[in-house]
Amino acid sequence: MCGIAGYFHKTEGDAPIGAVLLSMLNALARRGPDSAGAALYGHGEPRGEICWIKLDELADHGRSEATVLERLAPGARALSHARHGALLRIVLQRDEPVRDLCARVERDGCEVISLGRSLELVKEVGAPDNLTAVLDLSTFRGTHGIGHTRLSTESKVDLSHSQPFWARGIPDLATVHNGHITNYDRLRRVYEGRGYRFFTHNDSEVIAVYLAHLISHGRTFEEALRSSLDDFDGSFTYLAATASEFGYARDPFAFKPLITVETEHAVAIANEEIAIRSALGDAGVAHEPSGHIYRVWRRAPVRVQVPA
Amino acid sequence: MIAEATIVDCAGRAIREINRAIRAGLDAGRPVRVAGPGARHNIGVALLREGTVTVDGSAGYYCGGMNDGATIEIKGSAGWGVAEGMLSGLVTVEGNAGNAAAASIRGGTVVVRGDCASRAGIAMKGGLLLIGGDAGYMTGFMMQRGAVVICGDAGDALADSMYEGVVFVGGSVASLGNDAVIMELDAADERMLAEAFERHHVPRPKELRKIVAGRKLWNFERTEMATWREAL
Numbered sequence: 348m349c350g351i352a353g354y355f356h357k358t359e360g361d362a363p364i365g366a367v368l369l370s371m372l373n374a375l376a377r378r379g380p381d382s383a384g385a386a387l388y389g390h391g392e393p394r395g396e397i398c399w400i401k402l403d404e405l406a407d408h409g410r411s412e413a414t415v416l417e418r419l420a421p422g423a424r425a426l427s428h429a430r431h432g433a434l435l436r437i438v439l440q441r442d443e444p445v446r447d448l449c450a451r452v453e454r455d456g457c458e459v460i461s462l463g464r465s466l467e468l469v470k471e472v473g474a475p476d477n478l479t480a481v482l483d484l485s486t487f488r489g490t491h492g493i494g495h496t497r498l499s500t501e502s503k504v505d506l507s508h509s510q511p512f513w514a515r516g517i518p519d520l521a522t523v524h525n526g527h528i529t530n531y532d533r534l535r536r537v538y539e540g541r542g543y544r545f546f547t548h549n550d551s552e553v554i555a556v557y558l559a560h561l562i563s564h565g566r567t568f569e570e571a572l573r574s575s576l577d578d579f580d581g582s583f584t585y586l587a588a589t590a591s592e593f594g595y596a597r598d599p600f601a602f603k604p605l606i607t608v609e610t611e612h613a614v615a616i617a618n619e620e621i622a623i624r625s626a627l628g629d630a631g632v633a634h635e636p637s638g639h640i641y642r643v644w645r646r647a648p649v650r651v652q653v654p655a
Numbered sequence: 656m657i658a659e660a661t662i663v664d665c666a667g668r669a670i671r672e673i674n675r676a677i678r679a680g681l682d683a684g685r686p687v688r689v690a691g692p693g694a695r696h697n698i699g700v701a702l703l704r705e706g707t708v709t710v711d712g713s714a715g716y717y718c719g720g721m722n723d724g725a726t727i728e729i730k731g732s733a734g735w736g737v738a739e740g741m742l743s744g745l746v747t748v749e750g751n752a753g754n755a756a757a758a759s760i761r762g763g764t765v766v767v768r769g770d771c772a773s774r775a776g777i778a779m780k781g782g783l784l785l786i787g788g789d790a791g792y793m794t795g796f797m798m799q800r801g802a803v804v805i806c807g808d809a810g811d812a813l814a815d816s817m818y819e820g821v822v823f824v825g826g827s828v829a830s831l832g833n834d835a836v837i838m839e840l841d842a843a844d845e846r847m848l849a850e851a852f853e854r855h856h857v858p859r860p861k862e863l864r865k866i867v868a869g870r871k872l873w874n875f876e877r878t879e880m881a882t883w884r885e886a887l
Binding site for chain 1: 693716769
């Protein structure tokens with residue numbers, strides 16, 4: 348089944364995104380008991396980008412961490428770093444393209460799972476509450492976020508295969524998916540032929556690669572969501588977000604549930620209204636869109652305060 | 656004298672317990688109010704007697720499924736499969752409904768004051784589905800009997816592959832489904848519609864179109880190969 352949830356704060360200021368999303372994911376936990384994850388858009392770090400890296404799960408995490416930090420040079424340098432299990436969070440400065448940094452770091456079982464000015468991306472095998480050991484969701488404030496609870500149907504259960512997926516190469520762009528992309532094999536061959544690297548056998552990964560490809564070729568976030576309606580086959584309801592945008596896209600047959608509630612202050616989206624009610628209470632009227640549809644919400648980008 | 660309502664609070668209770676309490680309320684001849692539903696799934700499933708149940712908010716999937724006689728009012732929205740497989744009774748949704756509203760009902764009435772998502776009235780075998788707003792993709796798909804009334808607009812493939820039954824639409828139709836044909840309304844239709852709009856307090860659209868099965872898919876015809884390919 349899989350559960351997907353998203354919350355977008357429409358007005359000025361921020362909202363307790365971490366607590367809201369955790370509450371939504373807990374309500375969707377039985378849709379996906381295998382793993383959980385969240386992509387949260389916060390206030391970022393004043394001097395650098397945030398990079399989450401999955402370390403080599405089979406090796407000593409401390410040694411894997413040291414290797415990753417060594418490999419940041421010469422194109423990037425860490426301002427700070429902290430490790431939580433197999434996940435390493437680095438605040439870094441970079442003067443090279445993202446793909447060059449990824450190419451150096453992504454060896455020996457290590458994988459960059461997110462990079463951006465405001466994106467924090469965490470995932471863990473098991474229930475949504477496991478995420479709190481990695482990032483303190485109860486106090487996390489930000490503007491929006493998307494999350495996932497996974498029921499694996501066709502690929503293995505581990506940290507890499509968990510969602511959200513970062514659109515590798517595009518800072519701050521992440522996606523979560525419920526469904527099955529049936530032309531995954533063909534799309535994967537096409538994108539591998541164009542030089543994209545896949546880290547999993549999860550068909551949802553191709554959505555992130557697809558969005559990254561279109562946006563790196565000058566298409567807007569909205570255009571990418573729109574064209575995906577015709578380029579993907581199968582059942583898909585997915586959410587995607589950048590630092591300032593948030594949206595959903597849904598297959599023509601509306602195979603997977605998608606409920607939206609929009610109020611003056613926020614947009615909440617989930618497969619089941621029960622998740623929205625656990626976060627919003629009784630506010631707003633739930634609506635299920637039909638199929639072959641996408642929608643995008645935008646806000647002014649969060650201004651990063653740079654100290655003098 | 657109106658009997659005092661039984662309040663069933665959902666907080667902290669399993670859905671079986673909630674449904675047992677609803678049934679106990681109806682057995683005692685009292686109206687039931689379901690408080691704090693929080694869009695929980697399977698509320699008021701298989702209620703097999705007359706009585707009134709008010710859901711004070713949104714309901715999740717399959718609310719009122721297999722209903723046989725009860726009147727269920729959902730004050731918020733309803734998730735997938737509201738009133739699925741109903742035999743008789745009335746289910747009213749004040750908000751919107753998710754996919755497959757009134758799927759396979761054999762009798763009774765489902766009123767959705769807002770919009771329905773995709774496949775509303777799929778495989779209906781009787782009864783009435785009255786939609787105050789718009790209806791999504793494939794409404795009335797494979798209907799066998801009964802009526803669907805859409806006051807607003809209808810999505811693609813409306814009334815696709817129906818056996819029998821009838822769909823009325825007040826607004827625009829994105830596209831008709833396979834073997835769906837438009838017919839003139841007759842006096843019996845007008846009477847049925849007038850009675851339904853009045854009874855359920857739904858404003859009648861200015862004009863209504865009637866859509867039925869063209870019956871070309873009832874029997875296989877080699878000459879109709881193109882239609883069959885499309886339908887299958």
